[in-house]
Amino acid sequence: MSKSKISAKCPKPKNTKKAGFELHEWQVNAFLNLEKNKKFNRFLITAPTASGKTLVAYLWAGLASLHDDGFRMNKRAGNRIIFTAPIKALSNERYNDLKSNGFDVGILTGDIKHNPDADILCMTQEIYRDKY
Incomplete structure (x- = not known):
């Protein structure tokens, strides 16, 4: 999957200024690698404090999704x-x-x-x- 097709589960906001943030390249790469390696059931994300690790985890786990106006928490099972x-x-x-x-x-x-x-x-x- 290319970076331009992050996936329906994690769409990049079309208007990142409106959303108030843009995913860092490392976040996109991390998410893509998580999606590509779903057969593994454990992941470790390491990055500096306050760099956005939790958002990547929330997106991958289906706890959140990105929209043009920011991200929203999802209900999940x-x-x-x-x-x-x-x-x-x-x-x-x-x-x-x-x-x-x-x-x-x-x-x-x-x-x-x-x-x-x-x-x-x-x-x-x-x-x-x-x-x-």
């Missing part, structure tokens, strides 16, 4: 998604973001265990390492 973060504060941030957008989400950190059977889980990397 499907496989389990696990978001990991190096510290509890970031796991809490992801949990709160997903929860505020109406998703059935759980959180597992050293201090909190809430809804561990949810389709979407947020946890620290330490918990993930010990559990999975």
